Amino acid sequence: xxxxxxxxxxxxxxxxxxxxxxxxxxxxxxxxxxxxxxxxxxxxxxxxxxxxxxxxxxxxxxxxxxxxxxxxxxxxxxxxxxxxxxxxxxxxxxxxxxxxxxxxxxxxxxxxxxxxxxxxxxxxxxxxxxxxxxxxxxxxxxxxxxxxxxxxxxxxxxxxxxxxxxxxxxxxxxxxxxxxxxxxxxxxxxxxxxxxxxxxxxxxxxxxxxxxxxxxxxxxxxxxxxxxxxxxxxxxxxxxxxxxxxxxxxxxxxxxxxxxxxxxxxxxx
Amino acid sequence: xxxxxxxxxxxxxxxxxxxxxxxxxxxxxxxxxxxxxxxxxxxxxxxxxxxxxxxxxxxxxxxxxxxxxxxxxxxxxxxxxxxxxxxxxxxxxxxxxxxxxxxxxxxxxxxxxxxxxxxxxxxxxxxxxxxxxxxxxxxxxxxxxxxxxxxxxxxxxxxxxxxxxxxxxxxxxxxxxxxxxxxxxxxxxxxxxxxxxxxxxxxxxxxxxxxxxxxxxxxxxxxxxxxxxxxxxxxxxxxxxxxxxxxxxxxxxxxxxxxxxxxxxxxxxxxxxxxxxxxxxxxxxxxxxxxxxxxxxxxxxxxxxxxxxxxxxxxxxxxxxxxxxxxxxxxxxxxxxxxxxxxxxxxxxxxxxxxxxxxxxxxxxxxxxxxxxxxxxxxxxxxxxxxxxxxxxxxxxxxxxxxxxxxxxxxxxxxxxxxxxxxxxxxxxxxxxxxxxxxxxxxxxxxxxxxxxxxxxxxxxxxxxxxxxxxxxxxxxxxxxxxxxxxxxxxxxxxxxxxxxxxxxxxxxxxxxxxxxxxxxxxxxxxxxxxxxxxxxxxxxxxxxxxxxxxxxxxxxxxxxxxxxxxxxxxxxxxxxxxxxxxxxxxxxxxxxxxxxxxxxxxxxxxxxxxxxxxxxxxxxxxxxxxxxxxxxxxxxxxxxxxxxxxxxxxxxxxxxxxxxxxxxxxxx
Numbered sequence: 001x002x003x004x005x006x007x008x009x010x011x012x013x014x015x016x017x018x019x020x021x022x023x024x025x026x027x028x029x030x031x032x033x034x035x036x037x038x039x040x041x042x043x044x045x046x047x048x049x050x051x052x053x054x055x056x057x058x059x060x061x062x063x064x065x066x067x068x069x070x071x072x073x074x075x076x077x078x079x080x081x082x083x084x085x086x087x088x089x090x091x092x093x094x095x096x097x098x099x100x101x102x103x104x105x106x107x108x109x110x111x112x113x114x115x116x117x118x119x120x121x122x123x124x125x126x127x128x129x130x131x132x133x134x135x136x137x138x139x140x141x142x143x144x145x146x147x148x149x150x151x152x153x154x155x156x157x158x159x160x161x162x163x164x165x166x167x168x169x170x171x172x173x174x175x176x177x178x179x180x181x182x183x184x185x186x187x188x189x190x191x192x193x194x195x196x197x198x199x200x201x202x203x204x205x206x207x208x209x210x211x212x213x214x215x216x217x218x219x220x221x222x223x224x225x226x227x228x229x230x231x232x233x234x235x236x237x238x239x240x241x242x243x244x245x246x247x248x249x250x251x252x253x254x255x256x257x258x259x260x261x262x263x264x265x266x267x268x269x
Numbered sequence: 270x271x272x273x274x275x276x277x278x279x280x281x282x283x284x285x286x287x288x289x290x291x292x293x294x295x296x297x298x299x300x301x302x303x304x305x306x307x308x309x310x311x312x313x314x315x316x317x318x319x320x321x322x323x324x325x326x327x328x329x330x331x332x333x334x335x336x337x338x339x340x341x342x343x344x345x346x347x348x349x350x351x352x353x354x355x356x357x358x359x360x361x362x363x364x365x366x367x368x369x370x371x372x373x374x375x376x377x378x379x380x381x382x383x384x385x386x387x388x389x390x391x392x393x394x395x396x397x398x399x400x401x402x403x404x405x406x407x408x409x410x411x412x413x414x415x416x417x418x419x420x421x422x423x424x425x426x427x428x429x430x431x432x433x434x435x436x437x438x439x440x441x442x443x444x445x446x447x448x449x450x451x452x453x454x455x456x457x458x459x460x461x462x463x464x465x466x467x468x469x470x471x472x473x474x475x476x477x478x479x480x481x482x483x484x485x486x487x488x489x490x491x492x493x494x495x496x497x498x499x500x501x502x503x504x505x506x507x508x509x510x511x512x513x514x515x516x517x518x519x520x521x522x523x524x525x526x527x528x529x530x531x532x533x534x535x536x537x538x539x540x541x542x543x544x545x546x547x548x549x550x551x552x553x554x555x556x557x558x559x560x561x562x563x564x565x566x567x568x569x570x571x572x573x574x575x576x577x578x579x580x581x582x583x584x585x586x587x588x589x590x591x592x593x594x595x596x597x598x599x600x601x602x603x604x605x606x607x608x609x610x611x612x613x614x615x616x617x618x619x620x621x622x623x624x625x626x627x628x629x630x631x632x633x634x635x636x637x638x639x640x641x642x643x644x645x646x647x648x649x650x651x652x653x654x655x656x657x658x659x660x661x662x663x664x665x666x667x668x669x670x671x672x673x674x675x676x677x678x679x680x681x682x683x684x685x686x687x688x689x690x691x692x693x694x695x696x697x698x699x700x701x702x703x704x705x706x707x708x709x710x711x712x713x714x715x716x717x718x719x720x721x722x723x724x725x726x727x728x729x730x731x732x733x734x735x736x737x738x739x740x741x742x743x744x745x746x747x748x749x750x751x752x753x754x755x756x757x758x759x760x761x762x763x764x765x766x767x768x769x770x771x772x773x774x775x776x777x778x779x780x781x782x783x784x785x786x787x788x789x790x791x792x793x794x795x796x797x798x799x800x801x802x803x804x805x806x807x808x809x810x811x812x813x814x815x816x817x818x819x820x821x822x823x824x825x826x827x828x829x830x831x832x833x834x835x836x837x838x839x840x841x842x843x844x845x846x847x848x849x850x851x852x853x854x855x856x857x858x859x860x861x862x863x864x865x866x867x868x869x870x871x872x873x874x875x876x877x878x879x880x881x882x883x884x885x886x887x888x889x890x891x892x893x894x895x896x897x898x899x900x901x902x903x904x905x906x907x908x909x910x911x912x913x914x915x916x917x918x919x920x921x922x923x924x925x926x927x928x929x930x931x932x933x934x935x936x937x938x
Contacts, residue, residue, distance in 0.1 A: 118814055148809050150770050158818050158836045160851050178834050178853045180818045198834045198853045200910050201882055
């Protein structure tokens with residue numbers, strides 16, 4: 001067996017099963033805030049809670065790159081598009097993780113719709129797994145999420161990833177997880193997020209993070225997450241229709257994960 | 270003054286909404302911790318009220334007591350309010366009554382109304398228009414094959430894995446009720462065989478009851494339940510146990526004779542019962558019951574060890590137990606009231622005669638259990654209301670001299686605060702077959718304790734309910750080889766963001782002894798187990814869409830022992846409703862397994878235990894077939910990631926999942 005593959009398996013366990021399948025950090029903006037995603041809405045919701053896509057009013061194209069612990073074959077990249085329709089908002093993304101020895105490719109199609117203060121969304125992911133010298137495998141993973149604005153300042157979101165419990169075999173199921181979180185916006189410039197994530201097999205994770213809008217074009221983010229404990233920092237920059245997001249996740253033994261996103265707003269709101 | 274109060278009530282109408290609840294199970298879902306078939310009966314009663322709401326201006330104390338939602342002091346306050354200010358103009362006035370917070374009023378609103386015009390009391394108005402009848406047909410089946418149905422030398426279960434229920438009921442609350450039901454459980458055979466005491470379906474139940482006919486307050490022929498006093502002598506009907514309804518749990522209300530139309534095949538009477546108003550201030554209830562109950566009779570000794578309450582007759586040994594022992598019960602209750610009915614005293618006596626003797630046990634923990642073929646229990650109970658205080662209690666003695674005593678006081682300190690204190694002491698040799706008084710044990714025996722509860726409403730949006738129960742057991746219990754002490758407390762804080770969005774946190778802790786598992790010695794060493802449960806819940810009940818999210822965290826002896834996170838979603842349309850749940854559970858300790866209520870078909874309760882690592886999901890679909898008929902389906906599935914089989918014994922399934930399908934048709938007329 002290839003040494004790289006062995007190292008990959010070891011790291012997979014170290015990540016508590018979050019390697020692959022969209023990455024641990026999820027959204028680029030959430031990565032800087034404890035990797036929260038359940039109560040996040042808007043632009044980048046093709047990752048995280050798909051219901052959040054329903055809040056987006058402009059067409060958007062964005063590219064994400066992620067590097068983990070400076071290990072070359074742990075890099076991932078994705079390209080996504082968000083397109084508001086006459087009823088609802090649709091999204092499309094492609095994702096790749098790994099290298100020639102082990103890689104995962106995923107094509108995702110999502111849809112979200114908002115009625116009054118509720119939003120709901122579904123996403124279908126076609127996942128392809130390639131392991132050197134083995135047969136290519138496919139899985140369809142389904143996601144479903146909801147968001148509700150409890151008040152002007154408080155929102156709640158929850159979603160389920162791979163609720164159909166798809167896997168390579170009955171005993172080798174891809175991660176199945178449920179995430180529920182709250183967003184509290186005490187002022188126009190400050191948003192605080194907290195969420196709990198439970199993967200079927202691993203211990204629950206608690207995440208807390210916040211975003212502060214320093215200027216209209218610049219926001220800074222920070223957060224923590226548990227199991228394993230990680231620190232998160234990030235920033236967002238906006239220049240006209242161009243958006244740049246950066247997030248860093250610090251694992252105190254393994255090192256840092258970094259995620260960069262660049263987005264182009266194709267239409268005005 | 271009255272209109273000031275009414276205006277005050279409307280000010281808070283933003284906090285409550287008129288018809289948020291359409292399924293009575295919603296009320297109980299957060300108040301139950303263990304499955305119990307009796308809740309079905311209560312749910313049915315509540316559904317009757319939903320279709321035929323209580324008139325706030327005509328209802329009597331007994332009518333409010335039957336609902337079980339209100340404590341005795343709340344009922345008293347309501348009656349005082351009606352007496353002082355005259356008839357209600359709008360049900361929202363309830364909010365200005367001391368002890369009625371918005372959340373309570375929200376629970377009550379679907380079941381009460383205020384009559385605007387007094388209809389003439391004609392036969393058509395009284396019976397035909399108010400009559401509510403329904404019939405129900407239900408089918409259940411677990412899709413995976415269980416071990417009991419597999420063919421070796423022949424399947425262990427005698428019948429198919431299908432469960433069929435047919436139920437009919439017709440009633441006018443406070444006037445009459447009649448109904449019947451048939452049932453075949455999964456694994457039971459549908460056959461006509463006199464030697465096996467099986468006549469088509471496995472279980473039949475029927476009743477005919479009339480109420481309030483002159484001096485005849487209630488009369489039932491068929492199956493019925495009894496609830497007198499605090500339930501030490503006769504308390505076979507449903508009542509809330511320890512839970513978030515902290516006040517109602519400690520203060521049972523006398524419901525008298527209640528017709529029975531439930532699927533629970535034990536715990537009811539079969540025969541005749543009546544309550545007659547003898548004088549204006551006295552009521553006499555008498556009853557007679559004879560039933561054949563399930564038990565395994567040892568032919569050599571002519572005795573048996575106890576009744577089997579499962580009602581399942583699938584295997585040869587279960588069929589052998591079927592209706593093996595006849596139980597005759599007879600008794601009476603005399604209740605005296607003062608003119609205002611604020612003071613009450615009663616005497617209850619119940620005698621039981623069995624065809625065979627229950628044998629005495631050698632095991633130390635069962636040394637004081639009942640043995641013999643006849644038992645008598647006598648008790649006195651009392652209740653007194655004075656200045657927003659309710660003193661209540663009951664004392665009883667069984668034929669062998671075993672005594673039990675319970676007394677409590679419930680006080681509404683102000684509009685925002687209710688408190689309750691309850692003391693009970695039940696001797697280890699007190700035997701009451703139909704007793705269901707407040708207790709930590711499953712029967713009122715071998716325990717004493719003090720229960721304290723408080724309900725606080727410091728703000729219209731915020732409510733706290735808490736109880737603390739300290740108890741001791743003077744003798745050994747099952748799996749506890751020593752006398753012991755224990756305690757349990759619960760705190761629930763509820764915050765209403767708006768009339769639709771409510772969140773609560775609840776912490777519950779229980780400390781009790783239990784033998785060390787796996788110890789084979791004759792006497793085991795009990796150790797103290799501390800179980801902790803934390804629940805965080807957020808509910809948003811919109812008119813067309815409602816959702817709920819909940820997290821349950823448990824601990825055993827200060828060690829984390831499990832978590833469940835779930836999300837519910839309901840879509841409500843005029844012609845159909847769809848409700849679904851997705852839950853992920855990871856519960857490592859069986860002692861702290863998670864009992865979580867889930868939405869089911871109407872009149873059906875489902876509170877499965879979550880244990881192991883896995884996911885549970887379900888979908889309930891309900892659609893209108895016609896104006897007064899609907900069809901509903903439920904598909905539920907549990908999948909475990911930490912095991913290849915589930916269930917045990919003949920119920921074992923050789924698969925890591927279990928899928929259940931249910932279908933029900935209800936027609937109302």
